[in-house]
Amino acid sequence: MGEMSNNQLGVMGALFLSVASSVSIVICNKALMSNLGFQxxxxxTSWHLMVTYCTLHIASRLNFFENKxxxxxxxxVFGILNGISIGFLNLSLGFNSIGFYQMTKLAIIPFTVMLETLFLKKQFSDKIKISLSILLLGVGIASxxxxxxxxxxxxxxxIAILTTCIGQILTNTIQKRLNVSSTQLLYQSSPFQAAILFVIGPFLDQxxxxxxVFAYTYSPSVMVxxxxxxxxxxxxxxxxxxxxGKTSPVTYQVLGHLKTCLVLGFGYTLLHDPFTSRNIFGILVAMVxxxxxxxxxxxxxxxxxTPSLSSQVKERESTPLLVSHLDKESKFQLFKIEAHA
Known part of the structure; x- marks a missing residue:
């Protein structure tokens, strides 16, 4: 029970950090791009990943985490794939209307469900599928x-949908199968993501x-x-x-749509963006x-x-100590290579 409680606290902390940081960076980047003209x-994004790598490198040197x-x-391959997916998402935004780009982001969830079902044999219940459909409908109405x-x-x-789905599925799978933490995987892969975006970024942006980007005049405000x-x-x-790593790619996408709703709300509250009854209705449906x-x-x-706990009790009552120990070890190894939830 203690381990489960700690895991739940860890998941809640990760979700809160993701929402808070994502909403903050959207507001910051909107001010940078809309108000200061840095497009x-x-x-x-390549600079983001470079700074992330340097920060994690310092943290590793100070023994805040163990490099693996x-x-x-x-x-x-993982780093380059994630870098390419970011590039194609930006290209998708550049060559499509805002509405079609939002549809692209909405399509990531059903594509992820399809890929996990086909290739990882993961089963999604009808209740989960219905709740995801309601969520996507609400976000679609709102955005x-x-x-x-x-x-x-x-x-x-x-291409953006496919590369994003595969990248997020691999993020979960690599952590589970290779028994590495999110910090270790990010530290190892961020240089490759940064490199591919640094190479293609200026060309795509132009x-x-x-x-x-190299001819842009960088004022002190822009630099800050x-x-x-x-x-x-x-x-x-x-x-x-x-x-x-702690949840699943589908849960992360659900969280992403929560961020979309929050950004719409913050945009209306703080930046006085247009807000209609349709936006409100869509956000409410998405929240449901x-x-x-x-x-x-x-x-x-x-x-x-629940059944796993009861089966453990039965094993302790009926199985010799040595056999019980070996069985637990085999279960642990099986859990480590299990496909992500």
């Missing part, structure tokens, strides 16, 4: 407006904005907001890996979907734990 999103070596091929389709934008969106954005990004990147998803996930988790 180079992909290049900025991961197979170079695995971490390189999707115009839907302008074009061939190039659609192809870019499909294609999307028509401006050169860039630095602030990079510092907040350390917590965003860390909490992203932490949440996906999130509540149902959380309730059904908690219920299913309890149902999974």
């Amino acid at each position: 180079f999103a992909t290049t900025l 070596t991961i197979d170079m091929k695995t971490v390189m 999707v407006t115009d839907l302008q389709l074009n061939l190039v934008g659609t192809i870019l969106s499909l 294609c999307l904005t028509g401006q050169n 907001f860039i630095l602030l954005s990079c510092l907040i990004a350390v917590f965003v990147n860390f909490s992203t890996f932490l949440v996906i 979907g999130m509540g149902l998803y959380s309730y059904f996930c908690t219920l299913e988790t309890k149902n999974k734990h």
